[in-house]
Amino acid sequence: MLDTEVYLEKLSLFGRLLRQEGLNVSPNETADALRILLEVGFEDREIVRAAMSTVYAKSREEQDKFNRVFNGFFISEDAIRAIDKKHSEQEARQAAARQQAEQDLDQHSSSLLYNEAQKDAYAALPEDEKERLRQLKDRFIGPESRNPELYQNFIHSVFARSILEQQLMMEDAALGAAPTDPELGLMLRDISKFSDTEIPKAVSYIHDITRQINGELTQKRKKAGRDSKLDLRRTIRKGLETGGTLYRLSYKKKRSRKKQLVILCDVSASMVQFSEFVLRFIRSLDETSESSRIFLFSEGLVEADPFRLQNMDMFRDYVRQSGLYGRGTAMGRALKELNDRVPPVFSPSTMLLVVSDAKTVDLELCASELQRTLRSAGKVFWLNPIPERKWQYVRSIMMMKELVPMLPCSTLNELGNACRKLAYM
Amino acid sequence: MDLTTLRQKMDEAHYIYDDTLATVLYVALTLGRPLLIEGAAGVGKTEIAKVMASALDRELVRLQCYEGLDESKTLYEWNYQKQLLSIQVHMGSEDRDELTRSLFSDEYMLERPLLKSIRSEKSVVLLIDEIDKSDEEFEAFLLELLSDMQVTVPEVGTIRAKSIPFVVLTSNKARPISDALRRRCAYLYIDYPSLDKELAILRAKLPHVDDALCVAVATAVRNLRNSEAILKKPSIAEALDWTAALDALGVRELTPEIIRSTVGFVLKNNEDILTMEDMLESGELTAEECDCGHEGEEECDGHCGHHHHHHA
Missing domain, CATH: 3.40.50.410 (von Willebrand factor, type A domain)
Incomplete structure (x- = not known):
């Protein structure tokens, strides 16, 4: 009995995580998952994964999301520690880079002018770009003494531009990297960045998608045609063939424009x-x-x-x-x-x-x-x-x-x- | 039935499966949920229903979906002609109400697959094939049947299932299936098989064919599927056809000439055949690179296509 309650608690937490990923998880599914877990047990991780994926994920896209959540949730103690360590190391590195960025920015204008995301973008700039920005000060040594305010504005705009470009670049890079399924990846990537080898694949996806749309359209047309009215004139005429009994019914058809x-x-x-x-x-x-x-x-x-x-x-x-x-x-x-x-x-x-x-x-x-x-x-x-x-x-x-x-x-x-x-x- | 028994039954039906498939089938059976199977054409979606029917020793009731399919073709239809005849015959009858009642009895009802499957005394396997080809209304109509295992016939009332069928729905993704239907089903996606699995299927289905030939075919088909440039990937059914054809021709070894003359069994459009020509010339088609993880011959036993295959 205790087991069941512990399972339920874990499963409802798992369900919440799946919902955050965009899956539709109802109490029904949690109940099903519990029933299945009690049947198959926890010995084989892959069996648990397959069983729960059947219950929770209802399409290929959802299976992908499910696997991500599953890998993060059902995990051994050692793996958790390793991930923790990696995280803290990464955070330390990031903090150091941000501090460095703040120092750099302070030298030219005030780091207070930039938010955290912009500072991170600055830290991620390539070294030669940073060097170029650092040297700005030396190049404009004259104007600074004549009109400090104008100089400050100018420097800030140059920095802001470099940082914005870097931010855009980082967004682009993240766009292609996220999905693990190659098929989904191609669907969600920037078309202008397809390589030559990917084009035939993309073309075949286009055929798939248009086939789908064409299918939906014919169905929509048919649907529009079906709730049409009984064609009484034709039905009666047809009925004459069978001695006046209205044996076959005809319907009016609408023409779509x-x-x-x-x-x-x-x-x-x-x-x-x-x-x-x-x-x-x-x-x-x-x-x-x-x-x-x-x-x-x-x-x-x-x-x-x-x-x-x-x-x-x-x-x-x-x-x-x-x-x-x-x-x-x-x-x-x-x-x-x-x-x-x-x-x-x-x-x-x-x-x-x-x-x-x-x-x-x-x-x-x-x-x-x-x-x-x-x-x-x-x-x-x-x-x-x-x-x-x-x-x-x-x-x-x-x-x-x-x-x-x-x-x-x-x-x-x-x-x-x-x-x-x-x-x- | 537990997982081990299910596996045994599937072994007895000579079906090649992996752990995931067995688990998914087991889950669907245990929860009594319909199973929605998606995947490319020819990966064996329909086959699963057939195997389940033989493994569970149940009758297979099949409903092939197409555009315009409606209740009268799937559930029941009144035998209108017979009703008309009956009216003509009993024209002079005294009891009009009795006549009307009798017109809507079982005698005049033509039973279609769905009704047959839930009115059957013994539980059946119901295969609803290519659900994506049917219309949205039909899908909505299926919801009542699949969630409550009952259907409503206006003249008769609600008909409850005498036995619960094991329902298998297959889809080629010609149009998206509604979320409501998905929610009611257990879901399975079938991808093309790995080299080992494909080889096992070839061996099981064509036991009389020379093993080296099976290995060569499986490797070539694997390479064709892995190629980005091939648009219509060869299916398992096509690999089986090809092997059977090669065997019938008495071929023991896959040479480029043989491949050229029989390629129509695996590739079904001209662009792909041209691509295959390129692959043949570069040796890519018969490449022995192995994704099974085996290293030495003694470990591998030739299952992966290594060491046994003659280079073109």
């Missing part, structure tokens, strides 16, 4: 890989739209030939031939050309999809042309490959976001979600 899609795709040097992925996605969504037109732009604008784009493996060659490859971005000009076209490209039944990182040279023109487009096109959406948490640092994104709904698509996962959202509209 699809939208016309216009895609404006940035193929400047920084965007070409991402655009390729987006186009792959949209092309495989066979149910999205009745017809679509694809425009590619960097410094100029070209309408893509749909037949040439059927084989997406040739996409880059195609972009190269069109003369847009490796150029900068002038989105305002591209939009203006699109708006000025006769016959008009946009009508109330068109949906414009902009695929770009919003880093354009003619921001003002771009904003005004986008407003013009908004008046003529039915809907406008923006797919942005820059991670959402970085948007606040880019002025052009903040500006465009006010005008057009912007969907973050830096990873395959996000891109899949965005396409699902678009397909459902």
